[in-house]
Amino acid sequence: xxxxxxxxxxxxxxxxxxxxxxxxxxxxxxxxxxxxxxxxxxxxxxxxxxxxxxxxxxxxxxxxxxxxxxxxxxxxxxxxxxxxxxxxxxxxxxxxxxxxxxxxxxxxxxxxxxxxxxxxxxxxxxxxxxxxxxxxxxxxxxxxxxxxxxxxxxxxxxxxxxxxxxxxxxxxxxxxxxxxxxxxxxxxxxxxxxxxxxxxxxxxxxxxxxxxxxxxxxxxxxx
Amino acid sequence: xxxxxxxxxxxxxxxxxxxxxxxxxxxxxxxxxxxxxxxxxxxxxxxxxxxxxxxxxxxxxxxxxxxxxxxxxxxxxxxxxxxxxxxxxxxxxxxxxxxxxxxxxxxxxxxxxxxxxxxxxxxxxxxxxxxxxxxxxxxxxxxxxxxxxxxxxxxxxxxxxxxxxxxxxxxxxxxxxxxxxxxxxxxxxxxxxxxxxxxxxxxxxxxxxxxxxxxxxxxxxxxxx
Numbered sequence: 001x002x003x004x005x006x007x008x009x010x011x012x013x014x015x016x017x018x019x020x021x022x023x024x025x026x027x028x029x030x031x032x033x034x035x036x037x038x039x040x041x042x043x044x045x046x047x048x049x050x051x052x053x054x055x056x057x058x059x060x061x062x063x064x065x066x067x068x069x070x071x072x073x074x075x076x077x078x079x080x081x082x083x084x085x086x087x088x089x090x091x092x093x094x095x096x097x098x099x100x101x102x103x104x105x106x107x108x109x110x111x112x113x114x115x116x117x118x119x120x121x122x123x124x125x126x127x128x129x130x131x132x133x134x135x136x137x138x139x140x141x142x143x144x145x146x147x148x149x150x151x152x153x154x155x156x157x158x159x160x161x162x163x164x165x166x167x168x169x170x171x172x173x174x175x176x177x178x179x180x181x182x183x184x185x186x187x188x189x190x191x192x193x194x195x196x197x198x199x200x201x202x203x204x205x206x207x208x209x210x211x212x213x214x215x216x217x218x219x220x221x222x223x
Numbered sequence: 224x225x226x227x228x229x230x231x232x233x234x235x236x237x238x239x240x241x242x243x244x245x246x247x248x249x250x251x252x253x254x255x256x257x258x259x260x261x262x263x264x265x266x267x268x269x270x271x272x273x274x275x276x277x278x279x280x281x282x283x284x285x286x287x288x289x290x291x292x293x294x295x296x297x298x299x300x301x302x303x304x305x306x307x308x309x310x311x312x313x314x315x316x317x318x319x320x321x322x323x324x325x326x327x328x329x330x331x332x333x334x335x336x337x338x339x340x341x342x343x344x345x346x347x348x349x350x351x352x353x354x355x356x357x358x359x360x361x362x363x364x365x366x367x368x369x370x371x372x373x374x375x376x377x378x379x380x381x382x383x384x385x386x387x388x389x390x391x392x393x394x395x396x397x398x399x400x401x402x403x404x405x406x407x408x409x410x411x412x413x414x415x416x417x418x419x420x421x422x423x424x425x426x427x428x429x430x431x432x433x434x435x436x437x438x439x440x441x442x443x444x445x446x447x448x
Contacts (some may be wrong), residue, residue, distance in 0.1 A: 036413075040268060054320070060296065067289060072281030072282055072284055073276055073279040073280075076281045092284065093295070097292070114273035115273030116273075117273070118368075119269055122240070122272070129356075162270060162277075166274045184239075184240045184276075189242045189243070190242075201407065205231060206233075209231070212232045212264070
């Protein structure tokens with residue numbers, strides 16, 4: 001997609017419709033089937049309750065359960081992003097220490113526990129990477145604080161939104177799920193994803209846009 | 224007037240996933256401070272991250288992980304030593320935005336903390352380089368007087384522009400404070416400062432931009448812009 005000489009403008013930048021067709025290879029579909037199944041079978045409603053007990057009552061037992069329940073997934077994500085097991089273990093510990101220390105900042109009305117934990121783990125990973133380069137002056141608190149903005153639909157609890165988000169994720173076409181997973185789980189940039197999948201950069205971006213459009217419209221339909 | 228030019232959703236997704244290089248992440252973080260529409264998008268995209276995380280293949284924690292974590296809960300919390308200075312745009316921006324904190328953290332102050340460098344009459348800049356595993360990405364602040372055409376340049380990778388003050392016409396688009404232009408690679412353009420106010424903007428770049436006109440190319444060679 002050429003955007004020479006003109007900025008990409010949201011709203012007028014209509015995605016190519018042919019991109020929405022699933023064209024995953026059989027191997028990809030199997031990989032997806034397993035991840036979809038994991039998402040489908042995922043019954044972690046207790047996460048919200050555990051997080052609430054940590055946030056409101058500094059409940060150590062709830063914190064331990066939270067760690068045991070979601071910690072392995074955080075470590076799995078960090079390993080897929082290229083951290084060796086020692087570093088991944090260390091970052092998981094730091095992530096949950098941050099969860100404990102900032103628990104009072106967590107607000108169930110503004111986001112789910114896993115979203116918050118994902119954001120903290122992401123920021124710690126970025127911070128770790130930046131220690132290797134001369135510029136690393138970004139504040140530690142960036143983007144960790146719960147936003148004050150209203151939720152897209154105040155009628156839905158954050159847990160309901162998260163459940164719906166997982167449902168939408170499970171119904172995305174294979175090629176869109178693939179770019180989402182490569183970005184969020186493997187931590188790859190647009191260019192790295194394009195290289196890995198051997199598709200043009202514009203195709204990666206267009207699949208991401210389509211995935212987001214699906215998410216957005218599913219929440220709009222629901223409200 | 225509200226913000227009318229937003230980053231590509233794909234760029235916002237990469238920001239939420241944490242895969243943008245630092246200069247691009249700084250520009251997006253700055254735009255998010257100024258744009259409620261994109262904050263909402265970012266919130267949805269962060270939730271997508273939470274949903275993806277719940278489906279991530281788990282990796283077994285080490286045997287002593289629980290005990291060692293619980294033992295650390297009473298450790299004193301390290302003090303955040305960052306100096307936060309609330310900067311302000313000169314003579315108040317058109318839409319009353321405060322100077323973004325993401326930029327304040329980087330500069331250690333507001334616009335007055337920038338050490339400008341003369342480029343050509345009426346145009347000053349400040350370049351900050353961010354080496355990373357993909358090469359050197361840059362953040363360039365640019366300040367130019369009304370009517371000034373910024374040097375036409377071609378860039379080898381993506382470019383993200385955020386207007387902080389004044390107005391910039393880029394191609395057919397008029398960008399005001401908070402507006403973003405999100406360009407794919409291989410673009411060539413020469414934005415012009417519009418209106419009566421000095422324009423201040425910041426560009427995140429993948430790879431060095433290359434000016435097309437000879438006089439700028441000579442300058443680029445001499446002073447390394």
